[in-house]
Amino acid sequence: MKPSARGRLRPSGAASLASMLIVALAALALATFGAEGRGATARQRVRTGLEVLLDHRLDLIRGKRVGIITNPTGILPDLRHGVDALAAAEGVELVAIFGPEHGFRGSAQAGGSEGSYVDERTGVLVYDLYGKDRDAIAQLFRQTGVDAVLFDIQDVGTRYYTYIWTMADALEAAALTGTEFIVLDRPNPTGGIRAEGPVLDPAYSSFVGRYPIAQRHGMTVGELALMFNEVFVPERTGGRRARLTVVPMQGWFRDMYFEETGLPWVMPSPNMPTVDTAMVYIGTGLIEGTNLSEGRGTTRPFELVGAPYVDWRLSQRLDGLNLPGVRFREAYFAPTFSKYAGRTVGGIQLYVTDRDRFDPIRTAIAIMVEAKRLYGDRFQWRSDLWIDRLTGSSYVRTAIDAGRGVDEIVAGWQRDLAAFNALRERYLLYRLRGGGRFR
Structure with a gap:
């Protein structure tokens, strides 16, 4: 906790x-x-x-x-x-x-x-x-x-x-x-x-x-x-x-x-082109703290997530979770700058189907949990532990490393949120x- x-x-x-x-x-x-x-x-x-x-x-x-x-x-x-x-x-x-x-x-x-x-x-x-x-x-x-x-x-x-x-x-x-x-x-x-x-x-x-x-x-x-x-x-x-x-x-x-x-x-910043971007960024901004690309260097930043080691299984696994208000498409992209610039990587694209039901932070936690479960040590945190600054503590990182599920991780911050x-x-x-x- x-x-x-x-x-x-x-x-x-x-x-x-x-x-x-x-x-x-x-x-x-x-x-x-x-x-x-x-x-x-x-x-x-x-x-x-x-x-x-x-x-x-x-x-x-x-x-x-x-x-x-x-x-x-x-x-x-x-x-x-x-x-x-x-x-x-x-x-x-x-x-x-x-x-x-x-x-x-x-x-x-x-x-x-x-x-x-x-x-x-x-x-x-x-x-x-x-x-x-x-x-x-x-x-x-x-x-x-x-x-x-x-x-x-x-x-x-x-x-x-x-x-x-x-x-x-x-x-x-x-x-x-x-x-x-x-x-x-x-x-x-x-x-x-x-x-x-x-x-x-x-x-x-x-x-x-x-x-x-x-x-x-x-x-x-x-x-x-x-x-x-x-x-x-x-x-x-x-x-x-x-x-x-x-x-x-x-x-x-x-x-x-x-x-x-x-x-x-x-655009409030160069990688915030639309309101759709702002909606997913609430959660997928956390991807910056990992070795997954958060889609910088593409035309859909923070909606595209991927890495060279990611394959079709991530989209299939995430779509099977039936997360509220969002669907996932198997996607391949080549960032022009930032992580994996000039390389084709596999991953997902998020499609928000219902903004009122969409939970961007739960969704981002699910992406990281499933990437860790599917790809093991190939999924990594940034060496400067940027993820801890983004989430506000070491809790999310250590919980994912310990193999905890999304519901358990989300439950862990409810007292402070209240x-x-x-x-x-x-x-x-x-x-x-x-x-x-x-x-």
């Missing part, structure tokens, strides 16, 4: 006044937009926090030196980038752009960034945040003289996707420097009904998981920011919190997938269609 992280997940008393005001703003936005049924709501477009800021809340940043953490996803529905809109806004002094992993323009591959440079269109200097810890980010905030920092990035809903940890590091930096921090909320593209999967053991904290949250957190970046700032930031900053404001969306409901928002999809869900519920800003807050 994985060591419990429950002690780190206790809610820290009543929510702050700022948090309660933000919840009230979200409720007002929901009431204004309406709580229609599923079909009616699907025909109306969600308004992002960026839109709400530009249309109604520029008072938050007028007369201030403003920085923004963003990337190609920080756009308006007309495809104009928020940086361009802010640079043109009357009374707004945009002095710094901060780029996360993959860079402000999103051109770098995983584990890379674009460096620092001047944005030609606006003339604003772009600073590279990737690889910088909170102290280095705090120094950048001081160097640029920003009074307020905006965060506007489309997340994909998975703990090991690094943008939320750039936000966490920047929140800590803001707490240390007294800088205002404003999160412009965006949808969780894979929905926000439930959290799933193992909870990070704080002993395994890294840039793919700073705080003890579930692998599928089921929250928006705004909700996460509220929770981070209330519970985890003070633990690392001597009790200080950032001066945080969340600008909520209008018209987003927890049971929405991204296609229902009416918003344009922009504790996280109890904490998570305190910071949810949005409801289900029909009025319920969560399920």
Whole structure:
């Protein structure tokens, strides 16, 4: 059994006044937009926090030196980038752009960034945040003289996707420097009904998981920011919190997938081309911690999984498990980069047949369990034990090595998950269609 992280997940008393005001703003936005049924709501477009800021809340940043953490996803529905809109806004002094992993323009591959440079269109200097810890980010905030920092990035809903940890590091930096921090909320593209999967053991904290949250957190970046700032930031900053404001969306409901928002999809990173990718990535992102290819270097990353030693038996075995909401096809592919570049490998392609029933983390655990059972020592973990950072502890790796089945492995994290869900519920800003807050 994985060591419990429950002690780190206790809610820290009543929510702050700022948090309660933000919840009230979200409720007002929901009431204004309406709580229609599923079909009616699907025909109306969600308004992002960026839109709400530009249309109604520029008072938050007028007369201030403003920085923004963003990337190609920080756009308006007309495809104009928020940086361009802010640079043109009357009374707004945009002095710094901060780029996360993959860079402000999103051109770098995983584990890379674009460096620092001047944005030609606006003339604003772009600073590279990737690889910088909170102290280095705090120094950048001081160097640029920003009074307020905006965060506007489309997340994909998975703990090991690094943008939320750039936000966490920047929140800590803001707490240390007294800088205002404003999160412009965006949808969780894979929905926000439930959290799933193992909870990070704080002993395994890294840039793919700073705080003890579930692998599928089921929250928006705004909700996460509220929770981070209330519970985890003070633990690392001597009790200080950032001066945080969340600008909520209008018209987003927890049971929405991204296609229902009416918003344009922009790749959050080079290997996240579609919402379908984001859905499977919640689980098959774990494959990065093995010697199986996770499909990088193909046109279907994270939907294709394979290795030179894999044959038709893996798809047959997995399809025979009757996992909910997914089927498997025997597949062969030759990645153009990353693992097995230029080599033809055998494997599987996942087909999600029912998103509401699909359990991406159980599915990924099943893939690894069956690969271990079928191919023995040919199936291996990455030598740096990256799998432990991705799953949040050594529990999944050691359980698979010990020959445990999927049900037993999944059962092993339920206590920690229940504790996280109890904490998570305190910071949810949005409801289900029909009025319920969560399920």
